[in-house]
Amino acid sequence: xxxxxxxxxxxxxxxxxxxxxxxxxxxxxxxxxxxxxxxxxxxxxxxxxxxxxxxxxxxxxxxxxxxxxxxxxxxxxxxxxxxxxxxxxxxxxxxxxxxxxxxxxxxxxxxxxxxxxxxxxxxxxxxxxxxxxxxxxxxxxxxxxxxxxxxxxxxxxxxxxxxxxxxxxxxxxxxxxxxxxxxxxxxxxxxxxxxxxxxxxxxxxxxxxxxxxxxxxxxxxxxxxxxxxxxxxxxxxxxxxxx
Amino acid sequence: xxxxxxxxxxxxxxxxxxxxxxxxxxxxxxxxxxxxxxxxxxxxxxxxxxxxxxxxxxxxxxxxxxxxxxxxxxxxxxxxxxxxxxxxxxxxxxxxxxxxxxxxxxxxxxxxxxxxxxxxxxxxxxxxxxxxxxxxxxxxxxxxxxxxxxxxxxxxxxxxxxxxxxxxxxxxxxxxxxxxxxxxxxxxxxxxxxxxxxxxxxxxxxxxxxxxxxxxxxxxxxxxxxxxxxxxxxxxxxxxxxxxxxxxxxxxxxxxxxxxxxxxxxxxxxxxxxxxxxxxxxxxxxxxxxxxxxxxxxxxxxxxxxxxxxxxxxxxxxxxxxxxxx
Numbered sequence: 047x048x049x050x051x052x053x054x055x056x057x058x059x060x061x062x063x064x065x066x067x068x069x070x071x072x073x074x075x076x077x078x079x080x081x082x083x084x085x086x087x088x089x090x091x092x093x094x095x096x097x098x099x100x101x102x103x104x105x106x107x108x109x110x111x112x113x114x115x116x117x118x119x120x121x122x123x124x125x126x127x128x129x130x131x132x133x134x135x136x137x138x139x140x141x142x143x144x145x146x147x148x149x150x151x152x153x154x155x156x157x158x159x160x161x162x163x164x165x166x167x168x169x170x171x172x173x174x175x176x177x178x179x180x181x182x183x184x185x186x187x188x189x190x191x192x193x194x195x196x197x198x199x200x201x202x203x204x205x206x207x208x209x210x211x212x213x214x215x216x217x218x219x220x221x222x223x224x225x226x227x228x229x230x231x232x233x234x235x236x237x238x239x240x241x242x243x244x245x246x247x248x249x250x251x252x253x254x255x256x257x258x259x260x261x262x263x264x265x266x267x268x269x270x271x272x273x274x275x276x277x278x279x280x281x282x283x284x285x286x287x288x289x
Numbered sequence: 290x291x292x293x294x295x296x297x298x299x300x301x302x303x304x305x306x307x308x309x310x311x312x313x314x315x316x317x318x319x320x321x322x323x324x325x326x327x328x329x330x331x332x333x334x335x336x337x338x339x340x341x342x343x344x345x346x347x348x349x350x351x352x353x354x355x356x357x358x359x360x361x362x363x364x365x366x367x368x369x370x371x372x373x374x375x376x377x378x379x380x381x382x383x384x385x386x387x388x389x390x391x392x393x394x395x396x397x398x399x400x401x402x403x404x405x406x407x408x409x410x411x412x413x414x415x416x417x418x419x420x421x422x423x424x425x426x427x428x429x430x431x432x433x434x435x436x437x438x439x440x441x442x443x444x445x446x447x448x449x450x451x452x453x454x455x456x457x458x459x460x461x462x463x464x465x466x467x468x469x470x471x472x473x474x475x476x477x478x479x480x481x482x483x484x485x486x487x488x489x490x491x492x493x494x495x496x497x498x499x500x501x502x503x504x505x506x507x508x509x510x511x512x513x514x515x516x517x518x519x520x521x522x523x524x525x526x527x528x529x530x531x532x533x534x535x536x537x538x539x540x541x542x543x544x545x546x547x548x549x550x551x552x553x554x555x556x557x558x559x560x561x562x563x564x565x566x567x568x569x570x571x572x573x574x575x576x577x578x579x580x581x582x583x584x585x586x587x588x589x590x591x592x593x594x595x596x597x598x599x600x601x602x603x604x605x606x607x608x609x610x611x612x613x614x615x
Binding site: 146 | 476479480482483486487489490491492493494495496497498
């Protein structure tokens with residue numbers, strides 16, 4: 047049974063349909079990537095799963111239980127935690143205090159230890175006393191991941207974690223995601239970097255104009271004609287193959 | 290000497306100085322100002338929980354202060370409840386009013402929240418003014434008294450004099466400070482700060498912004514209600530003037546220029562901005578202009594409040610970090 051499942055997710059904003067009957071499922075120890083052109087509905091999908099947007103139709107099931115009507119904080123407490131496309135950190139707080147937020151939310155008996163563990167996982171343990179504002183952009187993206195990890199997720203939704211990162215930082219992020227998968231986390235990834243997507247995904251879902259147009263293993267999706275037309279294009283496909 | 294020992298010594302010195310005030314100063318007006326400052330300390334510690342820790346600019350705080358004053362006054366006038374019963378009842382009732390209000394308005398943020406708190410304060414003033422059968426309208430409720438204090442083994446102590454009531458207010462201010470410090474150092478207080486720093490992120494990690502904002506709002510209002518009760522029994526009279534906007538303005542000045550989100554800053558602000566206008570009386574016609582100028586200069590040059598320059602100049606660096614993060 048999948049850990050997280052979306053069934054027929056539809057979202058309409060007035061006359062605009064942002065999502066049209068999207069199905070997806072992810073299980074423990076699996077990386078599912080959601081790709082598609084800008085404005086395809088990927089972030090809306092994350093917003094629906096995490097309770098920030100209520101679906102017009104369809105449901106989100108976590109461990110078989112419908113969660114689409116729950117408040118965002120309740121969904122996070124159940125174990126579905128996200129990061130954001132635009133970096134979100136507790137800017138004025140020390141890394142240690144900010145990362146402890148997720149542990150505090152779960153009434154962890156030792157939030158400080160949980161925060162240290164999460165910072166250590168992403169490699170920021172030596173910067174624990176700095177404030178988030180003092181970090182480089184790449185480190186802030188890692189900090190976001192640490193914040194989410196301290197909330198002890200079963201499902202982790204990563205919204206463009208590698209965006210704006212250089213090659214080295216990107217590689218580090220991919221290694222981290224691999225480690226988290228090995229720990230049994232279910233990971234849903236929205237990412238534009240095709241190298242990242244094709245390297246670390248177990249399955250890929252492609253969305254275009256709010257509709258799922260393909261799903262399968264990375265190599266299957268890369269060869270799908272509709273995906274090439276709608277998103278990858280000839281140049282990007284060649285690029286993805288070359289990598 | 291260790292940092293802890295020094296801190297304890299400094300705290301003990303401040304406590305001794307505060308205890309010695311009525312013994313050292315015989316001036317009634319000075320004691321009156323000390324009592325008013327103490328009442329404001331209790332009220333603004335509550336406001337600091339809302340403004341400084343959760344980051345919501347509430348303009349309803351003077352209304353909570355007045356609701357507490359009226360609750361205590363009505364319980365005294367109608368049911369002959371002494372201040373010892375009236376004060377906790379006023380705090381509890383005001384906290385409940387804030388819970389009811391907060392459950393609706395804390396779903397909003399920013400300017401909408403501010404406007405609703407102003408409207409609430411004005412509505413409460415209208416109720417106090419026009420519900421004449423209960424509040425006597427503009428005539429107010431006079432004749433409130435300071436009760437006797439019964440101490441086992443000693444008997445009844447008259448605390449109506451300024452020298453003795455000063456100690457009642459001092460104890461109330463210290464208890465309020467200890468309670469607020471316990472809250473802000475608990476996991477609840479840490480969640481307040483996380484909500485203030487990034488509400489959307491805090492929610493996405495599992496923290497209910499509404500729940501914790503309501504806790505801060507209700508606890509802060511309860512403290513304002515308790516302060517209102519103390520004030521009502523001290524001055525012996527309540528009227529709709531207590532709802533005036535000037536009260537919330539001065540409370541916000543105390544919190545923001547004191548150093549919001551620090552507890553100690555607003556407490557110092559309460560003392561400073563109670564005494565400052567009185568000290569400026571010498572300036573006669575220039576008094577309020579001078580006061581306003583001081584406020585503007587303080588805002589420009591001490592944007593984080595007076596507490597931080599004080600900490601930087603008077604407190605060793607290793608003590609500061611902990612205080613600033615409080």
